[in-house]
Amino acid sequence: MMLLAIEQGNTNTMFAVHNDVEWIAQWRTATEANRTADEYAVWLTQLLHMNGLGFEDLDGCIISSVVPQSIFNLRNLSRRYMNVEPLIVGENAKLGIEVRITKPTEAGADRLVNAIGAHLTYPGDLLLIDSGTATTFDVVAADGAFEGGLIAPGINLSLHALHEAAAKLPRIAIQKPERVIGKDTVQAMQSGVFWGYIALIEGLVDRIKAEWGAPLTVIGTGGVASLFEGATTSIDRFDPDLTIRGLLEIWRRNATKD
Incomplete structure (x- = not known):
């Protein structure tokens, strides 16, 4: 095959x-x-x-x-x-997982595929942070069920909005600044977006863990997740292959269904 x-x-x-x-x-x-x-x-x-x-x-x-x-x-x-x-x-x-949210049909395909890919690899309760056009934070229970989460604007989307809405602010590339306090406009924008996202990740991880009330292993994935490696201790592992691993598992589950 x-x-x-x-x-x-x-x-x-x-x-x-x-x-x-x-x-x-x-x-x-x-x-x-x-x-x-x-x-x-x-x-x-x-x-x-x-x-x-x-x-x-x-x-x-x-x-x-x-x-x-x-x-x-x-x-x-x-x-x-x-x-x-x-x-x-x-x-x-057929996904083969329980979707424990108010309206299960509203759960994005990408979020459910990631949940399946993560549950295959990591034990226990999980928190998945997928950094793409949007940044999603999703909880996957130890039994593999999708428990819901939250959706925030992605880092590229924020940069684009900053450039489009402010006439004097240039379009810039995302990168990790060496300093938090920028010494020119580009450095200030890079610092605000990058360290602002680190603060968003750390703050939301803390709040989600407190609300969940049990240990969570935090997995980072998505197109720009690698930018955050070494910048925060809130993410336990970085795994770029959650999605394709999940897609393969869904294919296998449907290929062997009765």
């Missing part, structure tokens, strides 16, 4: 290939809601070829997307070029 896993966030879309033993390729592209199946196919054909693969080698597809208008085109990519019906998180995929 050669599986194509597609994980689509608001900013980037990841395509990964698993050969039933290991992940053998991963690629990312900017998320564009109106990109057609044919456009995806042209791009993906070249990348598959560079790895000695073609669409004819792929016989399974799983899709997780937080961009509903893109699912139609991703589904068509699988149907038209792989000749398989894709498994779609939130539609026809």
